[in-house]
Amino acid sequence: MPELPEVETVARGLQIAVAGRRIVSVTLRKTDFMDDPSAIERELPGKKIERVERYGKFMLLQLTGGEGKAAERHRVERGKKKILEEGEAEGSPRALLVHLGMTGNMTTHFAEQPLGKHTHVMLGLDDGRELRYTDARRFGRMAYLAGETLAAELRRFGADPLLASAEEFAELIRGSKARIKALLLDQSVVRGVGNIYADESLWSARIHPARSGASLSLKEAEMLRKMLQKILRKAIELRGSTISDFVDGDGLAGEYQQHHKVYGRDGQKCLRCGAKIKCMLVAGRSSHYCAVCQRAPRVARRKEKKTKRTRRVGTSKK
DNA sequence: CTCGATCCCTGGACGC
């Protein structure tokens, strides 16, 4: 499941593999995960991939230069005013935004290699290779954005956890009554953190996932920031976590899953105190924690005792 | 503002 470290891993790989290459062709299969498939078909051919970087859980393929004939015609038709409004004037930034969702990946192939079952985008490159996007569940997203549209999209997201200062982070977290786990997962608060690294950092900082952000002391907020950064850096170093099938551009699995302290360890012993690791739903996500090391807020503690098991009956159909 | 519920989607795990 690609979170910040996994996306960083893929982005770094692609920076080496495809930066400087020009896109010569675009072939799409399923397109329901794209904002505007026709824009992708129209705008990408002729563009050069200047660089590939990570933005939260997104990859940004920064594009420059040449337009396809169709794009040129399209522009002329719309007139200059409209173009400026949409921020597509000459020299304005353009990028292909790629979110890997749960099962997405982007890798280079030789054009003659057979397509995977869930490969939905093939970008032909000027050296004969293909940059392919594969995503079984299509929880990902792909969008071609430029100028102010691109800038506005990027503004929706919060701080990069690796860059956030102590003051900024504490303010973001302590300024909300929402539960800390929900805040960590909220991309408009902090960009890039998903379920695994939220649980891992909360365990390391000894903070219960159901605590309100506002209830954290300055010291706790700073501990959380430090642990989060430490964990993310280490995970990047180890090319992320491979739970089911995540691999980087070289087909290499990540190794950070071997360092998970709580995620997926429910029922096993806490590596710090030996108590049993528990799992509860917080912010709609399974949250792994140690009830001894991470002291629960009052409300949650009461709830934990009362609530046995709320099973929902599936919506049978078909 | 914050919450939970629901939907999207498919592979894999599990029960029978």
Place this chain on the structure above:
DNA sequence: TGCGTCCAGGGATCGA
């Protein structure tokens, strides 16, 4: 072996 069912997860959206 082969069904059916449930579950995972990020994010959008909607109603409470």
